[in-house]
Amino acid sequence: MANPDDLPSRAAAGDRAAFGELMRLSKTALFRMVRRYVGDEQEAWDLLQDTYAAAWISIGRYDPHRPFEAWIRTIALNKCRDWSRRRFVRRLVRSGVELSSPEALAVPDGAEPADEQMESSRRLARLNDAIGRLPPHLKAPLLLTAIEGRSQAEAAGILGVSVKAVETRVARARRKLSDALGDRPAAPAPE
Known part of the structure; x- marks a missing residue:
């Protein structure tokens, strides 16, 4: 078998088999990121x-x-952003009618009672919906760091922004999610 470290060089030279192997190796993680971004399988x-x-x-x-x-994720994020823009335009054309999209449901393991499974599914659906409504400039760094487990430096490299920008955007995305989900603690009452 060929050295996997040679795959990028071979693919860049036009080797279809090497590109196919890079696709196979990256497909699952890339699909998860795109799925989280668009909210529709x-x-x-x-x-x-x-x-x-x-x-x-x-x-x-x-x-x-x-x-x-990093290169393929950048392309995927650009495709997701284009999709978001097209979706926004479709909403305007359809006079604000929301496009329907199936929500991701947690796969039950059989250990949770049915009512807890339903509540978990509802929470997951609310979270996916809230993530889906984030603006693209906040959604992408959140998905890369919190969901995909990338470092802020890796996310910055993929997005072409500074590490500080990623840090700031992730913090803002988390605040927006907390607000949307009602998870923020109430401010203390003035004395």
């Missing part, structure tokens, strides 16, 4: 396909000395 699969198609078309511009994962 079918849309996420479509965007994932668009991402890989755009990456293959642009493979000649890929620098194999940089991490493939």
